[in-house]
Amino acid sequence: MNTLSLSQLRRNPARLIPGPARLQSLAMALMLPAAGLLIFLFIWHSAANMIDTSLGKFPGPAQVWEQSVNLAAEHSAERQRAHDFHERQALRNAERLAADPAAMVEIRPYTGKPTFFDQIGTSLVTVLSGFILASIIAIPLGILIGLNQTIYIAINPLIQLFKPVSPLAWLPLVTMVVSAVYVTNDPLFSKSFLNSMFTVLLCCLWPTVINTAVGVANVSKDLLNVSHVLQLNALTHVFKIVLPSALPLMFTGLRLSLGIAWMVLIAAEMLAQNPGLGKFVWDEFQNGSSNSLGRIMVAVLVIGFIGFLLDRTMLLLQRRVSWDKNAILR
Amino acid sequence: MNTYLQLSEVSIDFPTPKGPFRALDKINLDIVKGEFVSLIGHSGCGKSTVLNIVAGLHQATYGGVLLEGREVNSPGAERAVVFQNHSLLPWLTAYENVELAVKQVFKRTKSKAEMRAWIEHNLELVHMTHAMDKRPDEISGGMKQRVGIARALAMEPKVLLMDEPFGALDALTRAHLQDSLMEIHRDLGNTVIMITHDVDEAVLLSDRIVMMTNGPAATVGEILAIDLPRPRQRVELSDDAHYNHLRHEVLAFLYERQRKVEDFSAAKKARDRATDAPSGRSACAV
Numbered sequence: 014m015n016t017l018s019l020s021q022l023r024r025n026p027a028r029l030i031p032g033p034a035r036l037q038s039l040a041m042a043l044m045l046p047a048a049g050l051l052i053f054l055f056i057w058h059s060a061a062n063m064i065d066t067s068l069g070k071f072p073g074p075a076q077v078w079e080q081s082v083n084l085a086a087e088h089s090a091e092r093q094r095a096h097d098f099h100e101r102q103a104l105r106n107a108e109r110l111a112a113d114p115a116a117m118v119e120i121r122p123y124t125g126k127p128t129f130f131d132q133i134g135t136s137l138v139t140v141l142s143g144f145i146l147a148s149i150i151a152i153p154l155g156i157l158i159g160l161n162q163t164i165y166i167a168i169n170p171l172i173q174l175f176k177p178v179s180p181l182a183w184l185p186l187v188t189m190v191v192s193a194v195y196v197t198n199d200p201l202f203s204k205s206f207l208n209s210m211f212t213v214l215l216c217c218l219w220p221t222v223i224n225t226a227v228g229v230a231n232v233s234k235d236l237l238n239v240s241h242v243l244q245l246n247a248l249t250h251v252f253k254i255v256l257p258s259a260l261p262l263m264f265t266g267l268r269l270s271l272g273i274a275w276m277v278l279i280a281a282e283m284l285a286q287n288p289g290l291g292k293f294v295w296d297e298f299q300n301g302s303s304n305s306l307g308r309i310m311v312a313v314l315v316i317g318f319i320g321f322l323l324d325r326t327m328l329l330l331q332r333r334v335s336w337d338k339n340a341i342l343r
Numbered sequence: 344m345n346t347y348l349q350l351s352e353v354s355i356d357f358p359t360p361k362g363p364f365r366a367l368d369k370i371n372l373d374i375v376k377g378e379f380v381s382l383i384g385h386s387g388c389g390k391s392t393v394l395n396i397v398a399g400l401h402q403a404t405y406g407g408v409l410l411e412g413r414e415v416n417s418p419g420a421e422r423a424v425v426f427q428n429h430s431l432l433p434w435l436t437a438y439e440n441v442e443l444a445v446k447q448v449f450k451r452t453k454s455k456a457e458m459r460a461w462i463e464h465n466l467e468l469v470h471m472t473h474a475m476d477k478r479p480d481e482i483s484g485g486m487k488q489r490v491g492i493a494r495a496l497a498m499e500p501k502v503l504l505m506d507e508p509f510g511a512l513d514a515l516t517r518a519h520l521q522d523s524l525m526e527i528h529r530d531l532g533n534t535v536i537m538i539t540h541d542v543d544e545a546v547l548l549s550d551r552i553v554m555m556t557n558g559p560a561a562t563v564g565e566i567l568a569i570d571l572p573r574p575r576q577r578v579e580l581s582d583d584a585h586y587n588h589l590r591h592e593v594l595a596f597l598y599e600r601q602r603k604v605e606d607f608s609a610a611k612k613a614r615d616r617a618t619d620a621p622s623g624r625s626a627c628a629v
Contacts (some may be wrong), residue, residue: 235430238400241418243447243498253443257434336434339481 027129041204070216072307078306088128095123129293131309133315136278136289139206143213144274148267150214151221155266156251158222159229159259176219180212180277181284188285205287212281217274224266228259257336264331271327275320336343347376347534348502352406353396355389366392368560369406372553377532381545383593384555384564385601390538393555394504397536398424410501420448426589428508429487430509431479437490438475441465443611444494453456466490468527489523496527505537509544517541518577521548529574542593546586547575554596564601567592 038306054074064071127135158165191207210226233254240254256263282291294312297305332338353370356363367389374380382390382482395401397408399418408415415422431440441462449458466472468490479487488508495503508524509517521544528535528548539545543551545552549569556564569589580586 127597233430235426235428238418238424238426239430239432241400242398242422242424243444244418244420245443245447250446253435254432257432317377336478 053190066306068301069303076146076307080304081311083304084308084311086130088130091125093126095125098125127288128307129196129312132288132290133319135206136282136291137319139209139282139289140213140271140274140278141212142206143278144217144271146210146272147214147218147270148221151171151218151266151270152263154218155222155263156229156255156259159226160251165226165230168180172219172222175215176218176223177212180216181280183212183215184208184281187215187290191262205285208285209278209281209287209289213274213278216277217270220269220273221263221266224269225259225263228257228262231262260335261331261340263339264327264335266341268324268327268331271323272320275323277317279316284303346373346409347411348374348397349409350393350406351409352421353393353403353408355392355396355401356404363404365560366558367403368562369397370562372563372566374534374536374560378532379528379535379537379548379550380469380603381549381552382538382555383540383545383552383605384540384561385557385595385597386540388555388558389561390555390589391506394424394506394536394538397502398422400424420444420498421501423495423498423503425488425491425495425503425505425508427510429479429484429491431487431490431494433467433479436476437466437471437482437486437493438462440479441494441497447499448498462497464491465575468496468530469493469523477520483516485512485520488512488520492520492524492527496533498532501534503533503535505535507540509536510540517544522577524548525573542590542597543577545591545593546571546590547577547580552593554593554601557601565596567596 027190034160058073058075061071061073061076102121106120109116109118158168191204191211195202195204195207215262236254236258240250245253269293279291279294283295284291286292286295290312294309297308297312350372353367354365355367356365358364372380380394384390392401396403399422400416402416419565431437432443435443442458444454444475445458445462445465449461453461463472464477466475469492471486471489471493474482474486478609479490482490488511492508495505498602509520510521525548527533537545537548546569552567552569554564554567555561567589571583571586571589
């Protein structure tokens with residue numbers, strides 16, 4: 014206990030508590046969320062039983078669990094089919110080549126329907142591409158308008174105008190522009206991917222722009238004076254003084270942006286029938302089997318969980334790059 | 344006496360909705376090389392504004408500042424500032440904070456190894472080599488201020504400007520730092536302008552004390568030459584008749600000749616209250 018440094022204590026106050034009490038606090042940290050979860054499951058279960066829809070009863074926890082097992086099974090079955098297909102194709106090609114070495118063999122891709130897990134992958138790739146591209150635009154833009162009052166006054170009305178626009182309003186425009194501009198015989202990206210990604214990008218620019226700008230504009234006057242006295246050039250000024258100061262607010266913006274990106278993407282995929290979790294939900298809704306609602310509920314939970322993981326990832330990233338390791342981040 | 348730093352008719356107006364507000368009025372001050380000058384005056388009299396004009400952070404509306412015959416109109420490394428609240432970059436260690444300044448000033452004239460030695464030398468001057476890899480939030484207030492001084496010294500400035508450098512420190516730490524500063528000034532012979540609220544500090548450290556009148560339109564009231572021999576020992580001086588006489592002179596200026604600051608603000612408050620009252624009453628009537 015005596016060897017603990019002050020900074021360690023600040024980071025982890027639980028270390029101060031002696032053995033049994035520490036165990037107790039750990040138990041509390043696990044028990045309380047578990048209790049909350051149990052109560053939620055109970056209410057969900059009871060309420061679900063009382064709701065009758067045209068597709069049967071609203072799914073309770075048990076049905077949702079059953080459907081998630083089904084979805085996993087379908088996924089592995091689909092993978093098995095793909096594997097078998099590739100094996101058959103390889104075999105057939107080998108036979109053909111054995112009969113005639115000059116034969117033109119074709120390797121065709123497997124064209125099965127994407128499983129739930131494929132859709133998760135598609136959505137993740139799309140959201141991250143859109144978010145990273147948006148950040149590459151938003152951070153420099155935020156720094157620029159944070160540093161320069163004139164540019165800020167010029168651009169701020171535009172930001173305020175575009176910030177509240179719903180993704181669904183952008184979607185038709187993005188779709189038309191992408192199909193008009195992205196004309197190629199050998200597309201590197203599918204159009205549906207580009208549509209979803211640009212819609213995400215347009216919607217998740219703003220929190221990062223605004224928060225970065227606020228962070229940059231609020232750099233302490235004293236530090237600005239230091240920069241003036243040292244006659245730092247613009248680049249050193251930005252990297253040594255402005256960015257470290259603005260980092261906490263910048264990350265607040267990035268986390269808000271990523272949250273918005275994820276929500277926008279699901280909506281865009283539903284509306285545009287672009288591959289991804291949104292399409293999965295819409296397809297199940299259209300499908301209308303007795304299992305559909307359970308499967309949609311699985312998707313809802315997965316969407317929530319992925320959103321949570323994305324936010325935690327940003328938080329970890331912030332901890333990594335933040336200079337103030339004692340700052341309380343949540 | 345050949346003047347090194349000259350403040351000539353320095354005046355500054357700040358714009359207000361009611362028209363320009365004259366904060367400083369015709370400040371004249373000639374400082375020779377190696378001189379230690381303190382500015383003392385009541386809060387709000389514009390001491391910091393004078394310092395900021397010399398630093399180039401503010402522009403005088405009339406008059407100007409000459410350093411070695413050249414006009415000062417922008418900030419520059421030859422006029423290093425020690426700020427009141429240290430103003431170290433919290434994300435850099437003590438060493439890196441000094442390094443930022445050194446790289447800026449000596450990037451063309453010193454090699455990497457020379458810079459490293461120079462940074463360490465300056466941290467040595469303020470007795471901070473033991474904590475040079477610590478960040479500001481890991482060291483005490485006095486230590487931060489030492490690093491701030493090291494950063495300013497490392498720029499090899501022609502003039503060292505100190506804005507109440509020890510104002511936020513406790514009395515013991517302040518005494519330590521004052522002794523360190525006297526040592527440094529003896530060894531390096533810097534030209535220093537220091538703002539202070541502390542009469543003892545001013546008398547102990549300075550060659551001259553510039554006493555400022557109260558604002559608005561503050562100006563130089565009196566200049567007191569401190570002809571105590573150096574090195575000065577605070578304990579011996581506390582019993583020295585001449586030291587106490589000089590101290591008395593400053594106190595008399597601040598609390599007898601220029602004491603009207605409180606009266607002035609009290610009178611102003613009373614006047615404000617008087618003008619507010621009728622409108623307040625009419626608001627109640629409505």
